[in-house]
Amino acid sequence: MKHLFSGLILCSCLLSTHSSQALSLQETPLFAQQVEVGDLPPVSERVPEQLQLVRLEGDRSAGEHGGELRLLMGKQKDIRQITIYGYARLVGYTPDLVLKADILESYEVFENRIFTLRLRKGHKWSDGHPFTSEDFRYYWEDIANNPELSKGGPPKTLIIDGELPVVEYLDKHTVRYSWSKPNPYFLTALAGALPLYIYKPSHYLRQFHARYQNQETLDKWMAKFKKRSWQSVHFNRDRPYKATNPDLPTLQPWSNQTWPPSERFIFKRNPYYHRVDENGRQLPYIDTIVVNIASSKLVPAKTGADESDLQARYLRMDNYTFLKTASKRSSFDVRLWQTAKGAHMALYPNLNTNDIVYRRLLQDVRFRFALSHAIHRYEINQVVYFGLVEESNNTVLPQGPLFKPGYKSMGIEFDLAKANRLLDELGLDRRDDRGIRLLSDGRPLEILVQTAGESTEQTDVLELIRDSWQQAGLKLYSIPSTREVFRNRIFSGDAIMSIWSGLANALPGADSSPQDLAPTSKYQYQWPKWGSFYEFSGQSGEAPDIPAARQLVELNDRWAEVATREERESIWHQMLAINRDQMFTIGIVNSVPHPVVVSEYLRNVPIKGFYDISPGSYFGIYKPDTFWFDEVRR
Amino acid sequence: MGGYILRRLLTMIPTLLVISMLVFVIIQLPPGDYLESHIAELQSHGESVDEQKIQFLREEYGLDKPMIHQYWYWLIGMLQGDFGYSFEYDLPVTEVVGDRLFLTVIISVATILFTWIVAFPIGIYSATHQYSWGDYGLSFLGFLGLATPNFLLALIMLYFANVYFGTSIGGLMDPEYIGAAWSMDKFLSILEHLWIPVVVIGTSGTAGMIRRLRANLLDELQKQYVTTGRAKGLPEGKLLRKYPLRIAMNFFIADIGNLLPAVISGAEIVAVVMSLPTTGPILLTALQSQDMYLAGSFLMFLALLTVVGVLVSDIALAMLDPRIRLQGGMEK
Numbered sequence: 001m002k003h004l005f006s007g008l009i010l011c012s013c014l015l016s017t018h019s020s021q022a023l024s025l026q027e028t029p030l031f032a033q034q035v036e037v038g039d040l041p042p043v044s045e046r047v048p049e050q051l052q053l054v055r056l057e058g059d060r061s062a063g064e065h066g067g068e069l070r071l072l073m074g075k076q077k078d079i080r081q082i083t084i085y086g087y088a089r090l091v092g093y094t095p096d097l098v099l100k101a102d103i104l105e106s107y108e109v110f111e112n113r114i115f116t117l118r119l120r121k122g123h124k125w126s127d128g129h130p131f132t133s134e135d136f137r138y139y140w141e142d143i144a145n146n147p148e149l150s151k152g153g154p155p156k157t158l159i160i161d162g163e164l165p166v167v168e169y170l171d172k173h174t175v176r177y178s179w180s181k182p183n184p185y186f187l188t189a190l191a192g193a194l195p196l197y198i199y200k201p202s203h204y205l206r207q208f209h210a211r212y213q214n215q216e217t218l219d220k221w222m223a224k225f226k227k228r229s230w231q232s233v234h235f236n237r238d239r240p241y242k243a244t245n246p247d248l249p250t251l252q253p254w255s256n257q258t259w260p261p262s263e264r265f266i267f268k269r270n271p272y273y274h275r276v277d278e279n280g281r282q283l284p285y286i287d288t289i290v291v292n293i294a295s296s297k298l299v300p301a302k303t304g305a306d307e308s309d310l311q312a313r314y315l316r317m318d319n320y321t322f323l324k325t326a327s328k329r330s331s332f333d334v335r336l337w338q339t340a341k342g343a344h345m346a347l348y349p350n351l352n353t354n355d356i357v358y359r360r361l362l363q364d365v366r367f368r369f370a371l372s373h374a375i376h377r378y379e380i381n382q383v384v385y386f387g388l389v390e391e392s393n394n395t396v397l398p399q400g401p402l403f404k405p406g407y408k409s410m411g412i413e414f415d416l417a418k419a420n421r422l423l424d425e426l427g428l429d430r431r432d433d434r435g436i437r438l439l440s441d442g443r444p445l446e447i448l449v450q451t452a453g454e455s456t457e458q459t460d461v462l463e464l465i466r467d468s469w470q471q472a473g474l475k476l477y478s479i480p481s482t483r484e485v486f487r488n489r490i491f492s493g494d495a496i497m498s499i500w501s502g503l504a505n506a507l508p509g510a511d512s513s514p515q516d517l518a519p520t521s522k523y524q525y526q527w528p529k530w531g532s533f534y535e536f537s538g539q540s541g542e543a544p545d546i547p548a549a550r551q552l553v554e555l556n557d558r559w560a561e562v563a564t565r566e567e568r569e570s571i572w573h574q575m576l577a578i579n580r581d582q583m584f585t586i587g588i589v590n591s592v593p594h595p596v597v598v599s600e601y602l603r604n605v606p607i608k609g610f611y612d613i614s615p616g617s618y619f620g621i622y623k624p625d626t627f628w629f630d631e632v633r634r
Numbered sequence: 635m636g637g638y639i640l641r642r643l644l645t646m647i648p649t650l651l652v653i654s655m656l657v658f659v660i661i662q663l664p665p666g667d668y669l670e671s672h673i674a675e676l677q678s679h680g681e682s683v684d685e686q687k688i689q690f691l692r693e694e695y696g697l698d699k700p701m702i703h704q705y706w707y708w709l710i711g712m713l714q715g716d717f718g719y720s721f722e723y724d725l726p727v728t729e730v731v732g733d734r735l736f737l738t739v740i741i742s743v744a745t746i747l748f749t750w751i752v753a754f755p756i757g758i759y760s761a762t763h764q765y766s767w768g769d770y771g772l773s774f775l776g777f778l779g780l781a782t783p784n785f786l787l788a789l790i791m792l793y794f795a796n797v798y799f800g801t802s803i804g805g806l807m808d809p810e811y812i813g814a815a816w817s818m819d820k821f822l823s824i825l826e827h828l829w830i831p832v833v834v835i836g837t838s839g840t841a842g843m844i845r846r847l848r849a850n851l852l853d854e855l856q857k858q859y860v861t862t863g864r865a866k867g868l869p870e871g872k873l874l875r876k877y878p879l880r881i882a883m884n885f886f887i888a889d890i891g892n893l894l895p896a897v898i899s900g901a902e903i904v905a906v907v908m909s910l911p912t913t914g915p916i917l918l919t920a921l922q923s924q925d926m927y928l929a930g931s932f933l934m935f936l937a938l939l940t941v942v943g944v945l946v947s948d949i950a951l952a953m954l955d956p957r958i959r960l961q962g963g964m965e966k
Contacts, residue, residue: 070809076723152686152689193681194681194684226719226726231690235690235694236724242724244724260723260724261725261729261730261733262733262812262813263813263911264813290809292805292809294805295804295906295907297907298907301793301803302803305802307802307809454678482664483671483674483678484665484666484670485665487674488665523677613681
C-alpha cells in the first residue's frame with residue numbers, strides 16, 4: 001500500500017473543491033419562485049457538498065445570473081454542439097490544455113494503468129437524483145458488457161492488448177479502473193468533445209432495460225417509441241451527446257427542453273450543477289440557451305442582422321468583411337480566433353495508389369519534396385487569405401508545447417530550381433511538347449487532385465498551385481466530386497492525390513495520442529491501406545512497405561507502453577521529425593483565423609482563443625457557464 | 635364515366651409501383667448509404683465517430699440487408715400506412731413531415747391566390763388591349779418576373795426587408811414564436827414574413843399565367859362567334875365573360891394536376907434560400923444525406939398527388955368542355 005501511494009500522482013484540483021457550508025450561497029433568481037413554493041430545494045441543498053469553486057481572474061470577472069443566449073445552427077442535429085460548448089466532463093482541459101478534474105472531485109493515477117475516480121459527495125443529476133458509483137456500474141455491467149446492447153463489447157479505448165479493465169466500486173463515491181498495462185487513452189477520452197461516457201443515469205435508464213423490466217413493460221415502450229426491440233428503445237433514450245431526449249437527466253450546465261423535430265430548441269439551466277463562483281452564485285450565469293435552426297448558408301447573414309449572441313459555426317474567413325461592416329450598425333463584436341489544425345489545406349499524396357508508376361514516384365521522398373518546393377505558399381497566402389495565415393508544413397503549431405521551428409519550415413520555401421533538379425534526378429527529364437515531364441512508361445506526368453467539391457477555396461488554392469507546378473513540368477488537374485465519392489476513391493487507391501485539412505489536433509501535449517502521425521486509420525488519406533491494415537489488425541488493407549512508415553507504427557505502439565512523460569515526449573519528437581523529413585503530407589497554410597461573433601453585452605468571452613473541436617471543444621475549454629450578460633440583456 | 639374512372643384508378647396501381655421502384659433505385663444510386671454520409675459529415679467537422687454505435691445503427695436500420703429486402707420492407711410498410719423511419723431526425727417519417735405540412739400549405743395557397751389575383755386581370759387586359767402601351771408595359775414586367783432567378787430575388791428582398799422593416803432574415807415567423815402556441819401575435823408575425831416568399835415564388839408563376847391566358851384568349855377573341863355576339867349587341871364585358879374567357883380557361887383546369895403536388899412540396903430552392911420551415915428543404919437534405927425512407931416516402935407522396943391531380947383535371951375538363959371526349963378514338 002505504501003508502494004502504491006508513492007507512485008500516486010495527486011491531482012491539483014483538490015484545492016478548488018469546497019464544502020458548500022463555507023460559502024454563502026445565493027439563490028438563482030430564476031428558481032426563487034419554485035424554491036419558495038417548494039417545487040425545488042434551496043440552492044444549498046442542490047449543489048454538491050463538495051462543490052467546485054470557480055475563481056474568475058484576470059480579464060474574466062464574476063457575473064450575475066440571467067439572460068438568454070441566442071445561437072444559430074444549420075440543422076436539427078447540431079444541437080449536440082451545446083453538449084460540446086457546455087463541456088462538463090469527468091476530467092476536462094483548461095484553456096492551457098492541462099487536464100483537471102471537473103465533474104470528478106479528484107482522481108488519482110498509478111503508473112498510468114490504475115485510475116481511481118472520486119465523485120463529489122452530494123452531486124445530483126439534473127432531476128435531483130444522486131449521482132453515484134452505481135451510475136458507473138450500470139454503464140459497465142448493463143451497457144458496455146451486455147452482449148445485447150453492445151454487440152462488439154466495450155469501446156476500444158477501454159481495451160488494452162485485448163484486456164478489459166477491472167472495475168471496482170470502492171464505495172458510493174469511488175470507482176477504480178485498473179489494467180495490467182498502461183492505458184494512455186483513458187483520461188483524454190473522458191475529456192473529449194465527444195467524451196467516452198462511462199457513467200449513465202441508471203435510475204432513468206433502468207426503466208428501459210430488459211434486466212430490470214418484464215416483457216410487458218418493454219413491449220409498452222417499444223410501442224410508444226415505435227421501435228422493434230428493447231435495445232433500440234434503450235439506445236434511443238440514452239443519447240447524452242445528441243441531446244435529443246429532454247427526459248434524460250444530465251450533468252451539463254444546460255439541458256434541452258424541446259422535443260424534436262423543431263426549428264427552435266430551448267436549453268434551460270441545470271438546477272443541480274456542481275460549479276459555484278466565488279460570490280456563491282451557482283453557475284451557469286446564463287439561464288437559457290435558445291438555438292434557432294436556419295439554413296446554414298443564411299447563418300452569416302442572420303448573424304450580421306444581430307440574430308445571434310455567440311456565433312462561430314457556419315461562419316468563414318470570407319464572411320469577415322461583411323460581418324465587420326454589419327457590426328457597425330449592430331451590437332456585436334467580431335473577433336478573430338485561431339484554428340488548431342495542423343494545416344488548413346494540405347495535399348495528400350496517396351502512397352497506396354493503384355497505379356504502380358505513380359506509386360513508386362509518390363513513395364520517393366525526393367518527389368514529395370519537389371512537389372512542395374514547387375508550391376508558392378507566400379502567393380497563396382497573399383491572394384487567397386489576405387496575408388493573414390502562416391505558411392507551414394502540416395505539423396504542430398508554435399503555440400503548442402511540442403513545437404520546434406524545423407517542423408514548420410523544412411522544405412516549404414518556393415524554389416523552382418531545386419524542384420526541377422530533384423525531378424530530373426528522379427529520371428523525369430524527358431518532356432512532351434507542352435513542357436510536361438514524361439513518366440518512365442512515356443505517359444505525361446499528370447497529377448489528378450481529388451477534392452470533396454465543397455468549397456471554392458480549395459479550387460482557388462489548387463489553381464495557384466497549378467500555375468507554379470506547370471513551371472516544374474507537372475500538370476495538375478483538380479477533380480471535384482462529392483464527399484462520399486471522394487473518400488471512396490482514396491480508400492480504393494483510385495486517387496493519386498487529394499486535398500483536405502491537416503492534423504486535427506495541432507496543439508497536442510506529450511500525453512495526447514500521436515496516432516495521427518502514423519498509419520493507424522483508413523481515414524488518413526496519405527496511406528489509407530496501411531492505416532486500414534493497422535486499424536483492422538491486418539484483416540484488410542496492406543502492410544506498410546517503406547521503412548519510415550513501419551517505424552512510425554512501432555513508435556506509436558511504444559508510446560502507449562512507456563511509463564514516463566519524458567519518454568512519451570521523446571517519441572512524439574521522433575515521430576514529428578520523421579514526418580518532417582518524409583513530408584508524407586504536403587501542408588500549405590495553417591493558423592487560419594476564424595471569425596467569432598460575440599454580443600457586446602456578453603462578458604467573459606476571451607478576445608483571443610482557439611476555435612477547434614479538438615482539443616478545445618470549440619468554446620468548451622473557455623467554460624461558457626461563466627459567460628454572463630450585462631444588465632441590458634438580463 | 636364510371637367505367638372510365640375505374641379504369642384510370644386501376645392503371646394507377648402499376649404506375650405507382652413503377653414509380654416506387656424508380657424512386658428507390660435512384661435514391662440508392664450514389665455510393666454508400668446514410669451512415670457513410672453521416673460519418674463523412676462528422677469527420678469534415680473533425681468530430682470523432684463511435685464505430686460501435688454506427689454498427690448498431692446499421693443493423694437497427696437494416697442497412698446491412700440487401701437492397702431488394704429494404705425495398706420490400708418499405709413497400710409493405712407504406713401499404714400499411716407506415717412510411718418508414720428517418721435516420722437523420724431519428725423519428726418516424728410522418729412526425730418529421732407532419733409538422734411542416736401545415737405551413738407549406740399556407741405558403742402554397744397564399745402563393746396560388748397571389749398568382750391568380752395578379753395574373754387574371756392583367757392577362758385579360760393584355761389580351762383585350764393587344765399591342766397597346768398597357769399590354770407592352772405589363773408584358774415587360776411579366777417577362778422580368780419570369781427571367782429573374784427566384785433565389786436572387788429572394789436574397790435581395792430579404793436584405794431590404796431586414797434593413798428597412800427590421801424583419802428577421804429567413805424563416806416564416808420571428809424566432810420567439812417557433813414552437814409557441816397559436817396567437818394573434820404569432821399570426822401577425824407570419825403575415826409579416828409571408829409576403830416575401832409569396833411574392834418571390836409567385837412572380838414567375840404570375841408571368842407564365844399572364845402569357846398563357848393572353849395567348850388563349852387572343853385565339854378565341856378572333857373567332858366568329860365573338861363577332862356574331864358583338865354584332866347582336868352583347869355588351870363587351872358580358873360577351874367576354876360568357877364565351878371566350880370560359881374556353882380560354884381550359885389550360886387553367888389542366889393545371890390542377892401540377893398544382894396539387896406543388897402545394898405540398900413548396901418551391902424547394904426558394905425555401906432553402908429563405909430557410910422556410912416547409913417540406914422543400916427536408917426533401918433536399920434527405921436526398922443529400924441519403925435518408926432514404928424520408929426522401930422515398932415523400933417523393934411517393936408527391937407522385938401519388940400528381941397522378942390523382944392529373945385524373946382530377948382530366949375529369950374536370952371533360953365536365954367543363956363538351957368538346958372533350960373521354961373515350962377519344964375508341965368508337966372508331
